[in-house]
Amino acid sequence: MKKRWIRGAALGVVAAVTVALTGCSGGGDQTSTDGASLGEGGYSGPKVEITFWNGWTGGNAPKLVPQMVDKFNSEHDNITVKNVVQEWSDIASKLPLAIQSGNGPDVAVLHGDDLGTYAAQNLLTKADNLISTLGYSAKDFPPGVFDKGNYDGAQYAVPWSVTPLGLYINTDVAAKAGITDVPTDKQGYEAALEALKTSGVQGEWVDSFVFTGTFEFESLLWQFGGELYNEDVTKATFNSEAGVQALTWMADHISKGWSPADVSQDGDINALIAGNTAYNWNGVWQTTNTAFDGVQWKAAAVPQIGTQKAVWSSSTHWVFPANKGQNTDKTTAAATFVKWMNDNAAEWASTGELPAANTVRDDPSLVANYPNLKPFIGELDYAHYETVAPGINEANALITTALSNALTGKMSPKEALDDAAKQADQILEQNQAKYGG
Amino acid sequence: MTVRAYLFLAPFLAIFATFVIAPAVFGLGISVTNWSPFRARTAFVGLKNYIALFTPGSLQATQFWTAMRATGLFVVISVPLLLVIPLAVAALLNSRVRAATFFRTIFFAPYVLGVAVIGLVWGYILDTQQGILNHILRLFGLDRDIPWTVNTPWVWVSLVGVTVWWTMGLNTVIFLAGMKGISAELYEAAAIDGAGTWRSFRQVTVPGLRSVTLFVTTTTILASSNMFGQSYLLTQGGPGDETRTAIMYIADQGLSQNNMPGATAMSYVLFLILAIISVVNFRLQRDRGEESKS
Numbered sequence: 001m002k003k004r005w006i007r008g009a010a011l012g013v014v015a016a017v018t019v020a021l022t023g024c025s026g027g028g029d030q031t032s033t034d035g036a037s038l039g040e041g042g043y044s045g046p047k048v049e050i051t052f053w054n055g056w057t058g059g060n061a062p063k064l065v066p067q068m069v070d071k072f073n074s075e076h077d078n079i080t081v082k083n084v085v086q087e088w089s090d091i092a093s094k095l096p097l098a099i100q101s102g103n104g105p106d107v108a109v110l111h112g113d114d115l116g117t118y119a120a121q122n123l124l125t126k127a128d129n130l131i132s133t134l135g136y137s138a139k140d141f142p143p144g145v146f147d148k149g150n151y152d153g154a155q156y157a158v159p160w161s162v163t164p165l166g167l168y169i170n171t172d173v174a175a176k177a178g179i180t181d182v183p184t185d186k187q188g189y190e191a192a193l194e195a196l197k198t199s200g201v202q203g204e205w206v207d208s209f210v211f212t213g214t215f216e217f218e219s220l221l222w223q224f225g226g227e228l229y230n231e232d233v234t235k236a237t238f239n240s241e242a243g244v245q246a247l248t249w250m251a252d253h254i255s256k257g258w259s260p261a262d263v264s265q266d267g268d269i270n271a272l273i274a275g276n277t278a279y280n281w282n283g284v285w286q287t288t289n290t291a292f293d294g295v296q297w298k299a300a301a302v303p304q305i306g307t308q309k310a311v312w313s314s315s316t317h318w319v320f321p322a323n324k325g326q327n328t329d330k331t332t333a334a335a336t337f338v339k340w341m342n343d344n345a346a347e348w349a350s351t352g353e354l355p356a357a358n359t360v361r362d363d364p365s366l367v368a369n370y371p372n373l374k375p376f377i378g379e380l381d382y383a384h385y386e387t388v389a390p391g392i393n394e395a396n397a398l399i400t401t402a403l404s405n406a407l408t409g410k411m412s413p414k415e416a417l418d419d420a421a422k423q424a425d426q427i428l429e430q431n432q433a434k435y436g437g
Numbered sequence: 438m439t440v441r442a443y444l445f446l447a448p449f450l451a452i453f454a455t456f457v458i459a460p461a462v463f464g465l466g467i468s469v470t471n472w473s474p475f476r477a478r479t480a481f482v483g484l485k486n487y488i489a490l491f492t493p494g495s496l497q498a499t500q501f502w503t504a505m506r507a508t509g510l511f512v513v514i515s516v517p518l519l520l521v522i523p524l525a526v527a528a529l530l531n532s533r534v535r536a537a538t539f540f541r542t543i544f545f546a547p548y549v550l551g552v553a554v555i556g557l558v559w560g561y562i563l564d565t566q567q568g569i570l571n572h573i574l575r576l577f578g579l580d581r582d583i584p585w586t587v588n589t590p591w592v593w594v595s596l597v598g599v600t601v602w603w604t605m606g607l608n609t610v611i612f613l614a615g616m617k618g619i620s621a622e623l624y625e626a627a628a629i630d631g632a633g634t635w636r637s638f639r640q641v642t643v644p645g646l647r648s649v650t651l652f653v654t655t656t657t658i659l660a661s662s663n664m665f666g667q668s669y670l671l672t673q674g675g676p677g678d679e680t681r682t683a684i685m686y687i688a689d690q691g692l693s694q695n696n697m698p699g700a701t702a703m704s705y706v707l708f709l710i711l712a713i714i715s716v717v718n719f720r721l722q723r724d725r726g727e728e729s730k731s
Contacts, residue, residue, distance in 0.1 A: 096474040097474055117695075123475070205566075208587075208676070262565045262587040263566065263587070264563075264564040264566070264567075264568070264586055264587055267565060271566060271567065274567065276566070276567075391694065394693075394694045401675075401678060404676045405676065405677040408587060408675075409588075410677055423496055423500075430496070434696065
């Protein structure tokens with residue numbers, strides 16, 4: 001029996017040790033050098049093989065990415081890219097240690113909210129020169145995205161894709177309530193929800209999960225003029241007046257009969273597909289959802305409920321890991337690869353994400369091929385992206401807890417947000433110590 | 438002889454030492470440092486990570502003990518059910534029912550499924566508005582949707598119910614094997630003394646299963662204390678933090694939030710508590726055993 005407890009307890013620490021063993025070479029001493037500068041027309045040095053890590057395991061990506069990589073390899077005699085696909089969660093657990101031991105990839109794609117964690121710990125190459133040699137600046141991407149790759153005054157990342165929230169409409173259900181116009185403001189949207197209620201339909205189901213209640217809340221918070229955190233991310237501000245207004249508006253859906261109580265995870269989008277509701281705030285990735293086949297639907301920009309236009313979006317970025325003993329030729333070759341991928345990103349729209357590069361996205365053929373993406377592209381002028389700060393995801397998780405507490409009736413919106421903000425402040429303080437030195 | 442015995446044990450011992458003892462020691466080591474995958478130098482911090490867990494008002498303590506409460510609640514509700522129901526089912530299967538093997542297979546079948554499958558299947562069944570269960574209950578006249586995976590107290594009903602359905606088969610076959618080991622003569626003697634079914638179950642079957650019961654109780658308490666997948670997949674720890682179990686919180690802290698020292702310290706606190714519970718459980722059941730012998 002005793003052995004069993006030991007085994008039980010040991011399970012939890014096995015992971016710790018595996019990482020301890022592989023990580024014992026210690027990190028932090030590697031200096032984040034800028035990559036060797038890049039000649040016109042890309043990398044021109046000796047033949048190198050570079051490794052590329054990404055978490056694109058679903059949808060069209062597993063088919064598309066190898067094709068793109070093969071094409072790149074065939075066009076570049078001196079660069080061979082090795083495409084390594086694994087689950088995002090595996091990347092999160094392996095990448096820091098791989099970089100520290102010098103076994104990490106030469107180029108990788110990360111989510112915007114992870115950039116701060118990596119950058120703070122010198123795991124990424126400071127790539128200001130490299131990126132400016134590629135010719136990139138903030139104006140090549142939607143407003144606000146490029147700067148998310150900036151941490152502590154240095155540029156670490158090049159945007160790859162953006163994925164804003166939008167308003168999905170079951171047009172059959174809406175038509176039955178006599179609604180043919182797409183609501184764009186508070187008055188119009190609430191009138192539509194009331195009209196739907198009269199026809200016996202709860203028009204927009206609100207859920208209390210990350211997908212997508214939290215994204216809706218954050219969109220509303222920004223619309224009411226709030227921010228998630230203060231400027232230097234030392235204090236949570238999502239419990240501001242704007243936050244309370246945002247969450248109250250969501251909670252009122254239930255009391256006003258626009259949404260059932262206690263919606264399950266994905267219950268909102270499933271209800272839209274099943275024809276049980278008319279509206280759902282969901283990400284651009286749903287445009288590729290095959291469950292929509294046979295449903296009369298369309299997507300639009302999210303309505304403006306607050307005082308200004310705003311919408312949540314996430315982003316993904318190219319980074320150049322600062323492996324222990326990183327070969328600068330390889331980093332330069334990786335930069336060439338990044339530029340090529342961004343220039344040839346048009347097909348990426350087939351995965352339900354918007355290519356970040358303006359040249360690709362603004363090409364009329366993109367919207368012609370993927371008409372559903374049009375409203376999402378239109379939102380990018382006022383989209384807000386995720387906070388960049390080390391360890392921010394742990395604080396962000398509390399926003400979802402607040403939503404859950406408020407929407408299941410455990411607390412008032414203000415209590416729930418205040419409680420979450422208090423804990424988030426402690427996490428931000430801990431993060432200073434955890435990632436600070 | 439001894440040498441040969443150790444030689445035969447060597448492969449197991451090597452694996453056991455590498456994957457169980459060494460990690461356990463490493464974990465203990467990490468729990469008294471500020472180790473981080475991101476930190477260049479690791480410093481010894483003494484019992485700081487443990488003290489943080491017992492400092493009222495600190496975030497770590499609040500969250501950890503909230504998670505321990507969830508685990509405790511789950512153990513208290515699920516363990517009795519996971520003992521009584523399998524015992525009853527085993528007793529029924531042990532009496533001469535038709536197609537006992539068939540039923541035994543049916544009861545055991547869910548146990549072979551992975552937790553991911555369980556989470557997915559029951560997710561469809563328990564969905565508040567579009568789940569199969571609420572749909573069926575509406576046919577029977579229930580006029581509202583029960584939030585099985587979203588709100589209290591139903592989240593606990595779901596988690597315990599799903600776990601009982603999923604794992605009762607294991608305890609059932611262990612009880613059944615124990616019952617097969619009880620000599621038929623004892624039942625005959627009991628019958629001759631005039632004992633009915635219930636009496637012989639209480640006086641022959643239950644005492645005859647003492648060592649089996651001890652084993653099943655201990656493993657069930659440990660298994661329920663390690664509950665993670667069900668709440669991770671079905672309730673996402675919600676509503677709020679209500680169903681975020683200790684293991685779920687420890688895994689998140691250690692693997693996602695880069696707080697391995699804190700997570701290992703929590704693991705050892707959990708380990709210590711489980712060790713104490715198991716020892717008490719052993720003592721109680723052994724004492725009872727000795728009493729009935731005297």
